[in-house]
Amino acid sequence: MEFVKVEGLTKRFGGVLALDxxxxxxxxGEVHSIxxxxxxxxxxxxxxxxxIVKADxxxxxxxxxxxxxxHPNRLFEIGISASFQETSLFDNLTVSENIFIGELYHHREFRVNWRTASGRAREMLADFGVGDIDPQEPVAHLSTEMKQIVEILKAVKVNAKLICLDEPTAPLTSRGTGLLFQLLGELKKKGITIIYVSHNLNEVLQISDRITxxxxxxxxDTxxxxDAGESVLHDLMIGRSIERARKPRKGRVEYGRPALRVEGLSDGDKVMDISFEAYREEILGLTGLVGAGRSEVAWMIFGLTxxxxxxxxxxxxxxxxxxPDAAIRAGIYYLPExxxxxxxxxNQNLYINTTISKLEKVKKRLVLDFKREKALSEETMSRLGVKYASLNQIALNLSGGNQQKLMFGxxxxxxxxxxxxxEPxxxxxxxxxxxxxxxxxxLAHEGMAVVLISSEVEEICLLSDRVIVMGNGRTLGTFEGEHINEREITSCYLQTARSK
Incomplete structure (x- = not known):
């Protein structure tokens, strides 16, 4: 008897056929990746x-x-749990309260012994390798990575028979990913089945028994x-081979007056005395370990902090x-992580999400020109290849990738x-x-100055003309030309990490 069997599963969102x-x-007991x-x-x-979603x-x-x-409660009771790409945590509740929130529906008289729950949460966090997290800490105070770990523990805390993980490593560092894989190995030994969704084919090939x-x-195909390899999966996924060419290096050149100049930027906490220049027609890479202060620099430049x-x-x-208003008027725009x-x-439609960044382009005197707004939105969506049923569709119903393209739009x-x-x-x-x-x-070729913040060193090396490596809120090194390679950049920030 098959443990899980799906037959003819179909789902539509408006005019988009999500499952056919x-x-x-x-x-x-298998790890089955999708x-x-x-x-x-x-x-x-x-x-x-x-x-969470009903099939058609x-x-x-x-x-x-x-x-x-x-109903999700019924599925929870029979041993099916899930962790989703976007966390479903309550920021105002503590770590232990979030992990055991489901117990509210399964405890006699609807009472929970939170002292016991806190103790269990502490044990689970320690087993995962993050025992420094306080179970009584409000989730709002945690980093994105720690929130994801809490989301995962929330799914595995019960005596689950089937655990579904949707992009669990997206916000995790390599250390966090390694700890997760150790946990999955222990669960598999206990006969627990894992359905694992990921874009990272290297991870999929590392942990899977079968891949659909x-x-x-x-x-x-399954x-x-x-029988699988990255090239095989690439071809099955997109129907064409992927060839990545590194960006030709401009070498050390004179760019003229900088489009953006940052001098001695500090927030007194996570960023200390950061200075750099970004030029038109250039992609400036900003990388480093998680917690290096990269995003905090962007937030200050854009006026968010x-x-x-x-x-x-x-x-x-x-x-x-x-x-933010002053930054936008000066010609700066920020695409957040x-x-x-x-x-x-x-919960707003696609044309509102597109045009909100510059409403004066669709204004007619004192009112909005809806016809022009939709026409320009459709033109933008077409340029970026966004898959959607209608401009009236809300952004929530787009896939993660199409949401990202919409944000670019x-x-x-x-x-x-x-x-x-x-992290685009x-x-x-x-x-x-x-x-x-x-x-x-x-965009860089057309004359824009692009500051690219990424934790993926390969991505930084593929795209950047110059690279700044950050660590502990400071600049560790700047790389140009042939020095933009994974070995030198990784060595730069790891040397600092080892010395901490």
Missing amino acids: DVDLSIDR VGENGAGKSTFIKILSG GGEVYFEGGRITNA VLRDGRKV VERK ARRSGEVWVGGRRIEHLT DRRVMGLFL KCLFAEPEILILD TKGIDVGSKEEIYGLIRS
Whole structure:
């Protein structure tokens, strides 16, 4: 008897067919990975299996029993739990309260012994290798990586038989990823089944027993790990081979007057005395370990957080009072790392999300010209290859990759001269990454100054003309020309990490 059996699973969101007649069987105790481009249907499959989204057609069976469109509480009771790409935590509750919030529905008389829960949470955190996290700490105070770890522990805390993980390593460092893989190995030894969704094919090949490939909502194939490789999975996912060419280096050249100049920028906490210049037609890479202060630099330049000292100059003019409005008016735009919290209005439609960055382009006297607004939005969506059913569709119903492209569209609609990109390919599949890379290169070629913040050293090396490595809130080194390579850049920030 198949442990999990899916027959003809179908789901539509408006005019978009997210899943199209998918058949799949999953064995007890295996790690079964699901891969595909953004919009392939991976997250939708997980959400249907865990009861978050209802299927429009098809059947789902678990241990021989029909569970199609069952309530999430019912699925939780029979041993199915899930951790999603975007965390579902309560920021105002503590770590232990978030981990055991589901127990409220399973404890007699609806009472929970939170002292016991805190003790159990402390043990789980220690077992995962993050025993320094206080179970009584409000989740709002945690980093993105620590929030993801809490989200994962929330899924594995119960005596689950099937655990679904959707992009669990997206915000994790290499250390966090290693700790997660150790945990998955222990769960597998106990006979627990894991469904693992990821864009990282190296991870998938490392931990999977079998791999299923989805494309445009359809199942393409299921392959054994021994028969799979990155090139095989690439071809199945996108129907074409991926070839990455490194950006030709300009070498040491005179760029003229900088488009952006930052002098002695500090926030008194995570950023100390950062100075650099960014030029038109250049991609300036900013990298380093998590916690190096990269995003904090971007926030200060864009006016999202206060600076204690330092100056920001745009085109030779100093910006006196740094606010987002002042930054946008000066020609700076920031694409944030967290698209759902900081980047998009998820419950608004696509044309509102696109044009909000520069409403004067669609104003007619004192009112909005809706016809022009929709026409320009459609033009922007087409340029970026966003897959959508209608401009009236809300952003929440787009796949993660298409949400990212929509956020790019909002940035480009503002017509900036300086574009700061914070982890622009986070949670993006390999095919969409190449499209984003091409877009970034074309923007620089057209005369824009691009500041690229990324923790992926390969990405930094592929795209950047110059690279600044940060650590502990300071500049560790600057690289140009042939010195932009993974060995030298990684060595720079790891040497500092070892000396901490």
